[in-house]
Amino acid sequence: MQISLLTNPVSLSDEFLEELRTVVEKRLSTADAVCFQHGKDESWHASVPPDAVVFAHSTDEVSEIVKICARHKIPVIPYGTGTSLEGHVGALHGGVCIDLTEMNEILTVNAEDLDVTVQPGVRRKQLNEHLRDTGLFFPIDPGADASLGGMTATRASGTNAVRYGTMRENVLSMVVVMADGRIIRTSSRSKKSSAGYDLTRLFVGSEGTLGVITEITLRLYGIPEAVSAAVCPFPDLESAVNTVITTIQCGIPVARIELMDEVQMKALNAYSKFDYPEQPTLMFEFHGTEAGVKEQAEMVGDIADDNHAGEFQWATKVEERTKLWQGRHDSYYAAMALRPGSKGMATDVCVPISRLAECILETRKDIDEQELLSPIVGHVGDGNFHCCFVMDPDDPDEMARVEGVNTRMVMRAIEMGGTCTGEHGVGIGKIDYLVAEHGEALSVMRSMKIALDPDNIMNPGKIIKL
Amino acid sequence: MQISLLTNPVSLSDEFLEELRTVVEKRLSTADAVCFQHGKDESWHASVPPDAVVFAHSTDEVSEIVKICARHKIPVIPYGTGTSLEGHVGALHGGVCIDLTEMNEILTVNAEDLDVTVQPGVRRKQLNEHLRDTGLFFPIDPGADASLGGMTATRASGTNAVRYGTMRENVLSMVVVMADGRIIRTSSRSKKSSAGYDLTRLFVGSEGTLGVITEITLRLYGIPEAVSAAVCPFPDLESAVNTVITTIQCGIPVARIELMDEVQMKALNAYSKFDYPEQPTLMFEFHGTEAGVKEQAEMVGDIADDNHAGEFQWATKVEERTKLWQGRHDSYYAAMALRPGSKGMATDVCVPISRLAECILETRKDIDEQELLSPIVGHVGDGNFHCCFVMDPDDPDEMARVEGVNTRMVMRAIEMGGTCTGEHGVGIGKIDYLVAEHGEALSVMRSMKIALDPDNIMNPGKIIKL
Numbered sequence: 001m002q003i004s005l006l007t008n009p010v011s012l013s014d015e016f017l018e019e020l021r022t023v024v025e026k027r028l029s030t031a032d033a034v035c036f037q038h039g040k041d042e043s044w045h046a047s048v049p050p051d052a053v054v055f056a057h058s059t060d061e062v063s064e065i066v067k068i069c070a071r072h073k074i075p076v077i078p079y080g081t082g083t084s085l086e087g088h089v090g091a092l093h094g095g096v097c098i099d100l101t102e103m104n105e106i107l108t109v110n111a112e113d114l115d116v117t118v119q120p121g122v123r124r125k126q127l128n129e130h131l132r133d134t135g136l137f138f139p140i141d142p143g144a145d146a147s148l149g150g151m152t153a154t155r156a157s158g159t160n161a162v163r164y165g166t167m168r169e170n171v172l173s174m175v176v177v178m179a180d181g182r183i184i185r186t187s188s189r190s191k192k193s194s195a196g197y198d199l200t201r202l203f204v205g206s207e208g209t210l211g212v213i214t215e216i217t218l219r220l221y222g223i224p225e226a227v228s229a230a231v232c233p234f235p236d237l238e239s240a241v242n243t244v245i246t247t248i249q250c251g252i253p254v255a256r257i258e259l260m261d262e263v264q265m266k267a268l269n270a271y272s273k274f275d276y277p278e279q280p281t282l283m284f285e286f287h288g289t290e291a292g293v294k295e296q297a298e299m300v301g302d303i304a305d306d307n308h309a310g311e312f313q314w315a316t317k318v319e320e321r322t323k324l325w326q327g328r329h330d331s332y333y334a335a336m337a338l339r340p341g342s343k344g345m346a347t348d349v350c351v352p353i354s355r356l357a358e359c360i361l362e363t364r365k366d367i368d369e370q371e372l373l374s375p376i377v378g379h380v381g382d383g384n385f386h387c388c389f390v391m392d393p394d395d396p397d398e399m400a401r402v403e404g405v406n407t408r409m410v411m412r413a414i415e416m417g418g419t420c421t422g423e424h425g426v427g428i429g430k431i432d433y434l435v436a437e438h439g440e441a442l443s444v445m446r447s448m449k450i451a452l453d454p455d456n457i458m459n460p461g462k463i464i465k466l
Numbered sequence: 467m468q469i470s471l472l473t474n475p476v477s478l479s480d481e482f483l484e485e486l487r488t489v490v491e492k493r494l495s496t497a498d499a500v501c502f503q504h505g506k507d508e509s510w511h512a513s514v515p516p517d518a519v520v521f522a523h524s525t526d527e528v529s530e531i532v533k534i535c536a537r538h539k540i541p542v543i544p545y546g547t548g549t550s551l552e553g554h555v556g557a558l559h560g561g562v563c564i565d566l567t568e569m570n571e572i573l574t575v576n577a578e579d580l581d582v583t584v585q586p587g588v589r590r591k592q593l594n595e596h597l598r599d600t601g602l603f604f605p606i607d608p609g610a611d612a613s614l615g616g617m618t619a620t621r622a623s624g625t626n627a628v629r630y631g632t633m634r635e636n637v638l639s640m641v642v643v644m645a646d647g648r649i650i651r652t653s654s655r656s657k658k659s660s661a662g663y664d665l666t667r668l669f670v671g672s673e674g675t676l677g678v679i680t681e682i683t684l685r686l687y688g689i690p691e692a693v694s695a696a697v698c699p700f701p702d703l704e705s706a707v708n709t710v711i712t713t714i715q716c717g718i719p720v721a722r723i724e725l726m727d728e729v730q731m732k733a734l735n736a737y738s739k740f741d742y743p744e745q746p747t748l749m750f751e752f753h754g755t756e757a758g759v760k761e762q763a764e765m766v767g768d769i770a771d772d773n774h775a776g777e778f779q780w781a782t783k784v785e786e787r788t789k790l791w792q793g794r795h796d797s798y799y800a801a802m803a804l805r806p807g808s809k810g811m812a813t814d815v816c817v818p819i820s821r822l823a824e825c826i827l828e829t830r831k832d833i834d835e836q837e838l839l840s841p842i843v844g845h846v847g848d849g850n851f852h853c854c855f856v857m858d859p860d861d862p863d864e865m866a867r868v869e870g871v872n873t874r875m876v877m878r879a880i881e882m883g884g885t886c887t888g889e890h891g892v893g894i895g896k897i898d899y900l901v902a903e904h905g906e907a908l909s910v911m912r913s914m915k916i917a918l919d920p921d922n923i924m925n926p927g928k929i930i931k932l
Contacts, residue, residue, distance in 0.1 A: 112711065113818040113820045155659075155660040161658060165635075166658055166660075168658075168664065169631075178910065182906055182909075183906065184906045184907040185904075186907060187885075187907075189818055189883050190818055190879075190883065190885045190888065191849055191850075192634075192816050193621075193816060193885035193887065193888060194622070194671050194889050195885045195886055195892060195899075195900060195903055195904070196911050196929050196930075197671070197676075197911045197914060198634065198664075198667045198668060198670065199907055199910060201634075201664045201667030202663060202664060202667070202668060205662070205663070222716065222717035224717075245578065248580070249577075249578060249580065250688065251687060251688035291757060292761065295755060295757055350656040352576065352579040352581070352655055352657075353578065354576060354578035383656055383657055383658075384656075384657075414654070417654055417655050417656065418656040419653075421659065421660050422656070422658045424660060425660045426661060430661065433661075437654065438662065441650040441653075441665055443648075444650055445663045445665065448914060448918070451913045451914060451916065451917030452910065452914070463662050463663070
């Protein structure tokens with residue numbers, strides 16, 4: 001089969017732009033500032049601006065836009081809130097960015113079925129605000145107030161995944177515009193089905209490389225009767241991680257179990273005005289009935305005690321919990337504040353939990369040996385953790401050391417039966433590691449990409465190199 | 467792209483069989499009885515025998531067998547225990563059946579990571595026997611003592627899915643032999659990953675049409691501290707279903723919540739020597755700590771009371787529970803016993819739970835109006851239910867009425883936002899309904915099939931018609 005290897009096209013023709021304007025009218029921009037902003041996510045990767053940005057308002061519009069781009073073999077890059085972390089939105093081969101943030105309607109809440117259908121530009125906080133009176137909530141929380149389209153496209157997860165799963169488990173169905181403009185629904189919204197290939201899971205995590213997600217049906221959960229959170233310091237990383245491992249192995253349904261190492265706790269205290277011991281620390285959240293939460297907390301307390309934990313500090317009031325988790329979510333900014341003027345690079349690996357302590361300890365040792373500044377935080381209940389390098393991208397020596405630690409961390413995780421990216425996705429930042437992780441399976445992914453996007457116009461250069 | 471449309475090949479050449487024997491030696495049969503048995507599953511669909519059956523012993527052998535078949539463009543049909551229900555194993559275009567039942571080793575139990583890696587011929591009861599001393603178990607229970615390869619290939623689920631999910635949620639990774647004999651691993655065994663397309667979910671439910679699954683890594687769970695089961699009659703179907711709906715909406719983590727209608731209860735009493743009221747009945751199972759199980763049971767009891775339930779009969783002892791669930795699992799045989807000499811046809815739809823009562827009641831009405839004998843049972847916590855037609859396949863008038871009720875049931879489910887098959891898969895029995903269910907999305911599935919199996923040798927004629 002013929003594969004079009006795209007190169008940077010020269011700027012888009014006036015005729016082409018005129019054709020797009022027949023669909024989006026004035027909602028098209030070629031202004032440098034707009035294009036620059038849309039070529040960049042929150043990561044340290046430099047902006048690679050598209051040639052034009054269009055602001056879509058409906059599935060039909062997206063379909064028309066993609067059809068025009070397909071006819072001219074012009075790349076299409078979907079864009080949500082730009083909060084990705086691996087350079088997902090860079091227009092490596094130029095083309096048209098489809099900004100979906102104005103498709104931000106919550107279409108249907110099926111409270112009885114515990115599901116909701118949204119447009120891709122709806123943000124997770126907006127959704128939970130909207131749901132408040134129903135007694136339901138959407139649990140997936142990657143930290144950033146990301147769009148649900150972007151979270152679906154990157155298979156995001158975050159702090160609640162240990163109990164509620166990731167976007168993989170929580171997307172029931174989608175409407176997708178394919179590379180030729182066809183509109184499909186990936187599945188019904190029934191809870192189970194064995195009716196053919198799992199297109200829903202195919203598009204979750206496909207990062208815009210197979211189609212544009214224009215509607216998403218998500219699972220919802222009842223807001224738990226009782227919620228309680230606690231912070232607990234440990235004498236060392238190993239004791240903290242062993243507490244996590246035992247908790248998971250005992251099947252205790254913790255809603256969150258987060259690790260912050262001593263470097264991160266120092267940053268957190270300074271940035272968020274906390275007063276926690278600057279030791280490796282676990283943050284827990286328990287969801288359930290009053291009795292269930294109490295029981296979970298007691299069981300975890302016993303496990304922590306066995307691992308020489310310090311004192312639990314409880315946060316049962318909503319405001320205390322909000323402050324606590326906001327602090328956790330601000331860990332990136334807190335880390336940056338440790339070294340004014342620096343940039344951050346968040347790494348992301350996930351390993352089987354039996355190897356977690358070993359993987360974190362070896363990584364910590366490597367960071368220290370390389371004399372780098374990098375707190376470690378993790379959704380450790382899932383075996384997932386991040387280093388956040390606080391670095392000067394203009395110092396080539398420092399950057400080489402950062403690169404070295406990151407590569408060794410990734411290869412260590414893969415060697416331990418883990419993955420090069422637990423939740424941030426591939427983008428351009430992880431693309432070279434997929435060979436080591438997937439081997440021959442990568443060629444199967446490549447065949448699928450070619451089958452569904454034969455001209456390689458959908459976010460080209462991400463996940464699969466053609 | 468050229469698609470080979472297979473027709474029934476003439477019998478396999480001696481040279482071809484000789485080539486296969488270089489791989490499997492004496493583990494090849496062309497005997498009529500062996501081929502007949504391998505062309506048939508547990509359903510009413512007639513046997514369509516393959517031309518030869520080979521008994522594979524390793525992934526490498528499967529790869530060699532598939533390479534030979536690919537070279538000669540001979541169909542390959544994987545076979546487990548033959549307990550599928552939609553004619554999945556019929557050799558519609560002849561070819562070679564790969565019997566995987568002798569690949570029945572449990573390869574690695576990672577108790578710390580709550581996972582296990584098995585060969586595809588391992589059966590679920592064998593796995594749980596093996597795990598007994600570890601305190602762990604594998605919850606998915608479709609009734610039949612099926613092979614885990616077959617359960618993966620059909621995206622099976624069953625009575626425990628309401629709490630533990632289906633095979634979709636419980637397969638972590640697989641080794642698959644592709645249509646050209648390449649061997650791939652679909653993913654690492656880490657709990658989360660966002661490293662590219664979700665090949666694991668692609669192969670779960672692919673029914674042998676994309677490759678042969680030769681190794682499976684599955685999630686395990688701790689055996690709950692306390693388990694309790696209960697049986698409760700209701701005055702009518704609606705009250706029973708409303709109890710289910712409220713239970714799910716309240717987020718009560720029931721492990722099983724099964725419906726049997728009055729016809730099934732009559733069959734059950736007669737077949738399994740029970741003495742239950744012959745009314746619509748729910749069977750519950752609760753898993754958790756002692757206190758948690760008690761709390762769940764009380765909450766469900768209150769909901770049932772509000773819906774005019776009769777008396778709960780509790781089964782807390784293992785033997786009582788085993789008898790109870792064996793009775794539930796035997797519902798098919800119990801139904802057959804209502805009319806000696808009859809055949810059974812199990813239907814399978816799944817709808818959003820808000821439509822469940824309506825869907826079941828309309829179906830019951832249709833069955834009665836058509837004067838057919840068909841109990842209804844269901845994994846109603848997931849919105850999934852089955853009619854089991856007890857019929858005479860030699861009576862064309864009766865069969866036409868059965869066909870009519872089944873088709874209306876499927877179309878009703880699809881129209882309600884549901885699926886034509888909740889857990890039995892597509893096979894040949896549901897293939898014609900996929901157009902109504904998936905519309906344009908079916909062409910995306912077709913593109914994937916063509917990309918991964920361009921000569922259409924993998925279980926041809928199932929899921930996707932080429």
